Amino acid sequence: MKLVAEIFSQGEELVGGQIVDTNAAWLSGQLLELGFRVSRHTAVGDDLAALTALFSEIAGRADCCICTGGLGPTLDDLTAEAVSLATGLSLEFDLQAWEQIQSYFGCRSRPTPASNRKQALLPATALRIDNPVGTAPGFALCYQRCWFVFLPGVPAEMQAMYLTSIKPLLMARFVLEPDCLVTFKSIGIGESAIQQALHDLQLPAEVQLGFRAGINEVQTKLLFPAGFAEPVKQALIAQTAALIGDYVFAIDGVDGIQGDLLDVIDRQMQHHRYSLAVLETLTQGLLSSQCLGKSWLRSADIAVDLPRLVEKWQIVLDAEHLEAAATELAGMMHRCYHTDLVLVQLYVGPENHFQDRRQAVVLYNALYDGETVMTAQHRVAGTPQQKQNQATQLTLDLLRRFLQNRCP
Amino acid sequence: MKLVAEIFSQGEELVGGQIVDTNAAWLSGQLLELGFRVSRHTAVGDDLAALTALFSEIAGRADCCICTGGLGPTLDDLTAEAVSLATGLSLEFDLQAWEQIQSYFGCRSRPTPASNRKQALLPATALRIDNPVGTAPGFALCYQRCWFVFLPGVPAEMQAMYLTSIKPLLMARFVLEPDCLVTFKSIGIGESAIQQALHDLQLPAEVQLGFRAGINEVQTKLLFPAGFAEPVKQALIAQTAALIGDYVFAIDGVDGIQGDLLDVIDRQMQHHRYSLAVLETLTQGLLSSQCLGKSWLRSADIAVDLPRLVEKWQIVLDAEHLEAAATELAGMMHRCYHTDLVLVQLYVGPENHFQDRRQAVVLYNALYDGETVMTAQHRVAGTPQQKQNQATQLTLDLLRRFLQNRCP
Incomplete structure (x- = not known):
């Protein structure tokens, strides 16, 4: 029999429908991978009685429960109080948690608000879980059958803390036979x-x-x-x-x-010490912005407007001449930026096709390595944002195919 | 006292983390708007005992519960069976439901699979809710304190059925006072x-x-x-x-x-028919990419590399000369692009401070309207992606402040 886990999410914004609980699905995937059976997700609002009752319910039926949310500095953050009420453990001031909270504000040159002191109050005997990303520390404790873990609700903080602290603890604490x-x-x-x-x-x-x-x-x-x-x-x-x-x-x-795709590309680019120049049209900066911190990206151009691109580089841009235009542009950029690789993205289709989610536009990508040009053509459809996302991935994918095919 | 509603979602793919439950948030928003208090979301997998127990729990504590999922034709769709077990109501064959299911397949020129007959079995006395979009009919019934509504889990079907059938029924059935x-x-x-x-x-x-x-x-x-x-x-x-x-x-x-911030900016930019040129450094294209489809963005430059920016525009860029550099750049860009407004983003701080999530960098934004320069300075911290996100918003916010202060 598999060990049973539950996911519990706290927040008025969840039961009020202002935000979708993506944490529950993410955590479920993680726990499943470790070998737990996840039997239930529950979300409740900022209601002390409901929280307290729920902790006691879960304590009797699950082996492990990951709880997110309700650890913030404000009055409606009630998790620690509810745990204290349910378990009978008093809340105690944790000096190390307080020092970490102060250092968070310190390195942002902001005074630590008095209200954040509340975040350093943890149930007695609880294990503190440090938060490397935000202010709220998490904590973990055993209550009846269940090992409870409490993490902040902000996905980036929750995920970082799960991966660095909770996952190793779960693996040490439980005998799991993962699929x-x-x-x-x-x-x-x-x-x-x-x-x-x-x-x-x-x-x-x-x-x-x-x-x-x-x-x-x-x-x-x-x-x-x-x-x-x-x-x-x-x-x-x-x-x-x-x-x-x-x-x-x-x-x-x-x-x-x-x-993800960018991680795969990043490893290859670093391995081969390639440098890259990019010209974005349809994606208007999204591709470059996703390459933040990648030192192999040496130059990024955005054309927000195809007519001006045509005028600036003196190319012919229509459905018949896409390949020629892309090849020509790639060559000009290569001479201009002196990078090992040049990635050029073009598209055609009337402006209203780009805005209309029922219409597709033709995306044309070219990759030039100083000798040959590798090209790929796709149709992208959906809302403008969906087209932008798809085009970003498809343009990057041409680079991935070049790297995986040319340099095994 | 407000009437209490709960949302209940069934599906192994939910507790397994393969899909995020967006139905719960959507339904919560709808119920809140009607004047319910939504007290809890619960999701469980395809487990007859868990489903049956849960219906009885909810029946004692909520006035209304909307349930999604588990109405399909396959063996793991257990909702009707669990309702029958919990309430003691027998399942009866609903001829009209069956005719609708057959007509769904008929108008697609496909034979009705025998397995779909199961979807026409509804608890005795239940009110059938027709599904104009898919095959699974929904149903509603009173059990103890609670009026239960059962809808399919496919968001498009669920939303169509809620809006056309359930919302009017809720408004007729309950006396509600929205906040x-x-x-x-x-x-x-x-x-x-x-x-x-x-x-x-x-x-x-x-x-x-x-x-x-x-x-x-x-x-x-x-x-x-x-x-x-x-x-x-x-x-x-x-x-x-x-x-x-x-x-x-x-x-x-x-x-x-x-x-959101961009919507507010977009309305003002369109109202005043302003055009904008942008220079991004820290955000590396994220700001431009978010302005996709905004015709007032006429030009977007990305500097992936501060030394090259300095060389290209011949400016001095250090903590002491940030204001002068930003002002100078804004003026040069204004002469170059002829837009009404120019937005320049600069930052300083050693490269390792940018990568290090514990370190902050100084962000310096300048907005030039051809006459005067408005500036703002911030410290941004966190992971590179967090710095990028924050900086995007803070740079856009300078434009928002200009638009809201200068042109009421």
């Missing part, structure tokens, strides 16, 4: 096309196949139960990857986590 | 500083004050009960806005919804 989840991450191919490509894949009954379409990638998942024969598993993984083809940019769960 | 929520949205001031600024605000006990810190803005909320005296309400809103000061860029709930 093995292998995730094939692809770009440029849809969920149904993948499903068709995998039509002839013969999976044993105990291996689960699943799909998840995100904004930036489509994930194909194989879930192998603990103890599944390793050679059969490896063969199934290889077969699945081959059937989906070179749309797959990363496979997670075989040699750890390979990250 | 009035007023939200002050601010940038550049933290939650605790706002709390201190509001220290002397005298709020009647029935008005609730709340806060929410997002990535891009901090929200201060006043919740007025139904029937609260209008002049007192207006005075409290004005007083709150004045105490927080010009960090407030929008107030929602007085004249509808004003949107």
